[in-house]
Amino acid sequence: MEKLEHKYLERLSELYPTIAKASTEIINLQSILNLPKGTEHFLTDIHGEYEAFSHVLKNGSGSVRRKINEVFGHTLNEQDKRFLATLIYYPKEKMELTKKTEDNMEDWYKITLYRLIEVCKRVASKYTRSKVRKALPPDFAYVIEELITEKPELNDKEAYYEQIIETIIAIGRAEVFIIALSELIQRLVVDHLHILGDIYDRGPGPHHIMDKLEEYHSLDIQWGNHDIVWMGAAAGQRSCIANVIRICARYANLDLLEDGYGINLLPLATFALTYYQEDPCECFKIKGGNTLNPAETVLNMKMHKAISIIQFKLEGQLLIRRKEFHMADRALLDDINYEEGSIRLYGKEYNLLDHAFPTVDPENPYELSKEEEEVMERLVSAFANCEKLQRHMQLLLKKGSLYKVYNNNLLYHGCVPLNEDGSFKEVEVYGRTYKGRELYDVLEAYVRKAFFALDQDEKQRGRDILWFIWSSPASPLFGKDKMATFERYFLAEKETHVENKNPYYRLLEDDSVVNNIFREFGIEGDCCHIINGHVPVHHTSGESPIKCGGKVLVIDGGFSKAYQKETGIAGYTLIYNSWGMILAAHEPFTSAEDAITRESDILSDSILVKRTSLRKTVGDTDNGHHLQESIDELKQLLKAYRNGQIIEKE
Known part of the structure; x- marks a missing residue:
């Protein structure tokens, strides 16, 4: 065994001091590799529009609504699904409105809790129990874990769950519990968020x-x-x-x-x-x-x-x-x-x-x-x-x-x-x-x-x-031949206001150019994309955010109100889940109040960019590759234990 390798395995043995503990960790990591890939959410060019940003974050660019559809299919009508989605986005505000019109709040709490628990089970299913536990609100962690975890040893599961829910209602904790469940769904529906720049300027927040x-x-x-x-x-x-x-x-x-x-x-x-x-x-x-x-x-x-x-x-x-x-x-x-x-x-x-x-x-x-x-x-x-x-x-x-x-x-x-x-x-x-x-x-x-x-x-x-x-014209974040600030203020002649874009934007449909960029950044394989913001996509004039046969996705569609007359929409966002990529085009967001009272969502159109026939797992991701490296290292440690090169500590 090489000296450096031996030194590293000695260090690793401090974390996993026995064959049993190293073996258990290998089993745990291997099980994680087989879970479905977590959902990634891509937003760009938010430009200070806090309310619209907050709403898109709450709805996961349609991910919450998709989970509701998966769980309830045709068993709930569209109105009930819309209500449930709005409740998940704005639980406190929606309940205040509901109390003004609902005659029997106790029954409403019971039905709503059951529905939220079913959605929770679905969104939690792609994570390890440990990861879900870390996401649980501390005050309700034990109870929520009980409600969303299958218990095959119970003969009468329904009675068990019903007793928990009735107790929650009886002690006056239904509303805070509904808020906790709604926030947990928002938390679990997206595993990782990518912000592709321009959080600042134009908007107020x-x-x-x-x-x-x-x-x-x-x-x-x-x-x-x-x-x-x-x-x-x-x-x-x-x-x-x-x-x-x-x-x-x-x-x-x-x-x-x-x-x-x-x-x-x-x-x-x-x-x-x-x-x-x-x-x-x-x-x-x-x-x-x-x-x-x-x-x-x-x-x-x-x-x-x-x-x-x-x-x-x-x-x-x-x-x-x-x-x-x-x-x-x-x-x-x-x-x-x-x-x-x-x-x-x-x-x-x-x-x-x-x-x-x-x-x-x-x-x-x-x-x-x-x-x-x-x-x-x-x-x-x-x-x-x-x-x-x-x-x-x-x-x-x-x-x-x-x-x-x-x-x-x-x-x-x-x-x-x-x-x-x-x-x-x-x-x-x-x-x-x-x-x-x-x-x-x-x-x-x-x-x-x-x-x-x-x-x-x-x-x-x-x-x-x-x-x-x-x-600078040479900057990768600006990409124009000049910033014509002075000209726009002081000169009437429109030709002086023109800011010519870098050839990059004209060459985005050129397969050889895009492939060269992939090579430059060390990216290879069939399923790879450039995901890009900065320049608004002119939706009304028929411009597509999907370039070069799907290799390039330009997802700035105008979150900023200052751009919406020009683009015709209020921004694109992107979802990359275990089944593929979905591009969402959004309608202009009016206000959170409208979303709550009218149950309006701002998702206007979904475009399926790519769908895989075989569901992607954690093992297919960067994190999965790191986990596989850890598994390989632990297997080397096991071998060293069994060969007597390293002695167990316990």
């Missing part, structure tokens, strides 16, 4: 989404460009801070910063009122569905313009300092003719829609004024010292990455930067060039350095790379 994700039992996050800019802001990168505040102002979400994260915007508001008091700021109107009163709107627009000008100055400073970003053409303030109110871009002269720049020195346009500098110092301190924001960013760092390979699927938010011929685009990062997977890896390393590096120069490189990932 990303902080609530992050709170929810902090409590979620099993998840990973692929960073989106909007998450990255918030990470940059939390790390103290000034251009990222300005972008975050500008976008909040643009979508009337400054309350998110002030109330959600406790970031004081009074210095910015005071500055904006001082320098833009008489400026109507017409180019800085609010977008999206959020409404403000007239006074709030006026102040919001002035703050919007003030932070935008600060942003353009800070980005110009950054691009002058970081020539290696090769984005000097995006430093635009020195292209303005301040006397004429025009700018020279793309070899052509354009008139500016707004040419009031009271804080810009034409001789040194990128220098912050004394007052702007003071505002930024206060903001940097506020972002750095916000405990809740820093906690949320730590979750993104702990659970997140730029890409993930999971069960033979490649998950990322944006694109793999490509050249026109489909080859991987070479990108310079601090003096070296990278492409394909290497590019992702080096960028992710720098993201982590922004938060954890001890060397201050490396830490600053990490902070600046966060802005680079946010807006």
Whole structure:
């Protein structure tokens, strides 16, 4: 036996000190391998829409309703199934409504508990008893386990279960028990959650989404460009801070910063009122569905313009300092003719829609004024010292990455930067060039350095790379030739607003390109997919989220209300269970109140992407491969025990 192998088996023997214990663990692990594969749930581009996100999480993109159908088939009518599903999503609220109309609540409790227990049995059936036990609410763990576990030794099972349920009702615990069962079903219906980026921006509730994700039992996050800019802001990168505040102002979400994260915007508001008091700021109107009163709107627009000008100055400073970003053409303030109110871009002269720049020195346009500098110092301190924001960013760092390979699927938010011929685009990062997977890896390393590096120069490189990932044409999370923020504010000519996409998006139907991406990320086999967010799928114009014969699934369909007129739906989500993949297209979500009172769900259409004839087991998954490795190691330990190479400890 090799010395290293022997040392490892000695360590393993400390965990399994006898033949009996090692054998028992092999049996346990082998049994897990034969269980059905757990359900994976994929969401992307949530953009702060907390209510819609929460509802989709509750219904598992239709998984709860599918389980109800499996259990009750034709024994319940559609109305009863819809009621039961709504009860599972919103148990407390639905029961309050029911009590207003139901004459005999005791019978209702009994019927409802029986139905919920049957659904619980079904959703728990694909897990080990140990895993189910860990998911049980502590107050009811024993009772629920009794109710959902088959007991062949009992002669009169019905009487046994009926006695438990009658006791629950008699002691006044039926409602809390129904809530516990409903939450357990929500917990067990999805084994693992994938968030493919863009939790932040546009919608009002990303902080609530992050709170929810902090409590979620099993998840990973692929960073989106909007998450990255918030990470940059939390790390103290000034251009990222300005972008975050500008976008909040643009979508009337400054309350998110002030109330959600406790970031004081009074210095910015005071500055904006001082320098833009008489400026109507017409180019800085609010977008999206959020409404403000007239006074709030006026102040919001002035703050919007003030932070935008600060942003353009800070980005110009950054691009002058970081020539290696090769984005000097995006430093635009020195292209303005301040006397004429025009700018020279793309070899052509354009008139500016707004040419009031009271804080810009034409001789040194990128220098912050004394007052702007003071505002930024206060903001940097506020972002750095916000405990809740820093906690949320730590979750993104702990659970997140730029890409993930999971069960033979490649998950990322944006694109793999490509050249026109489909080859991987070479990108310079601090003096070296990278492409394909290497590019992702080096960028992710720098993201982590922004938060954890001890060397201050490396830490600053990490902070600046966060802005680079946010807006560079070479970024895998942005994937366009420019971010035309300045043009959209200041120029009427629509041709200047165009942001051309990376060739990746045009080549998604090219089999050889997609296969090359699979090879680059070490993925092989027949059942593999790229699962992608970032660019909304235009459902109304007939665009399909399924590309390249099913190898690529683009699941951003417009969770954000700002996109829904364009996409025609409210987002795609994806379910990957033991039988295959189901893509769900969602209708716009109105409110939780509508869902409760009208029993409306937001699943509008399901598309079967792939169905297997043989049900997938845990043994077919990444976790299964790890378990098989553990089994093989334990078998080596058994052999060592039996050969006398290692002595039993007990």
